[in-house]
Amino acid sequence: APGTGIKVHWKDSKGNLIKTTEGNEGDDLLSLAHEHDIDLEGAPTQAANLCACEGSVACSTCHIVLTPEHYDLLPEPEDDENDMLDMAFGLTDTSRLGCQVKLTKDMDGITAMLPSATRNMFVDGKKPTHH
Ligand code: FES
Numbered sequence: 001a002p003g004t005g006i007k008v009h010w011k012d013s014k015g016n017l018i019k020t021t022e023g024n025e026g027d028d029l030l031s032l033a034h035e036h037d038i039d040l041e042g043a044p045t046q047a048a049n050l051c052a053c054e055g056s057v058a059c060s061t062c063h064i065v066l067t068p069e070h071y072d073l074l075p076e077p078e079d080d081e082n083d084m085l086d087m088a089f090g091l092t093d094t095s096r097l098g099c100q101v102k103l104t105k106d107m108d109g110i111t112a113m114l115p116s117a118t119r120n121m122f123v124d125g126k127k128p129t130h131h
Contacts, residue, residue, distance in 0.1 A: 006103045010038050011113040013090070018114075025105060029098035029112055030055055030062045040064065040098060040114065055099035057081055060088035062098035065113040071096070073106055090115035 005022025008029065012018055023032045033040050040062050053059040057080045066074075071094040077085065081100050085091060095115065103110075 006105060006108045007110075008032060008103070008107075009109070009111045010036075011111060013114045013116040015113065023103045025103055027103045028055065029064060029096075029101045029103070031099075032103070033062075033098060033112075053099075057084055057097065057100065060084045060097065063088040063090070063095060063115050064098045064101070065090075065092050065115055066094045066096060066101075067111050067113075068094050070094075070107060070110045073104075073110075074101060088115065 005024065006027075007020055007022055009020050010018040010033070018038060019036065021032055021036045021038075030040065032038075053061075055062075057078075063085065074096065077096060077100065081097050084097060085095050088095065092115070098112070
């Protein structure tokens, strides 16, 4: 219904507001970011690599940092999400993968901050070659 959107405030890694968007119950934060041209990876030149796994919990490009009060509203991350988060740069105690965070009504006004550093595993995570 109109006017019942769930507000999400997006901030950059320094805490500056990028924009405020509205989503619907069940939307995930990654899709919402895409819909509103928010680049979760930060670097526009990497736009082609934006969220390499399309929400299948096989990268960590959709890493976001939540405020503690909002983090506590969410169900616990699954093991596979925790595994991926372990590999994310700039990991915090309130980090989540955006593609795994589904909006609910009580999350209205949530803040999603971009982590202080990001990487795309599929680009930078190549195994070193030994000679
Ligand atoms: Fe790859 Fe979220 S988009 S883990």
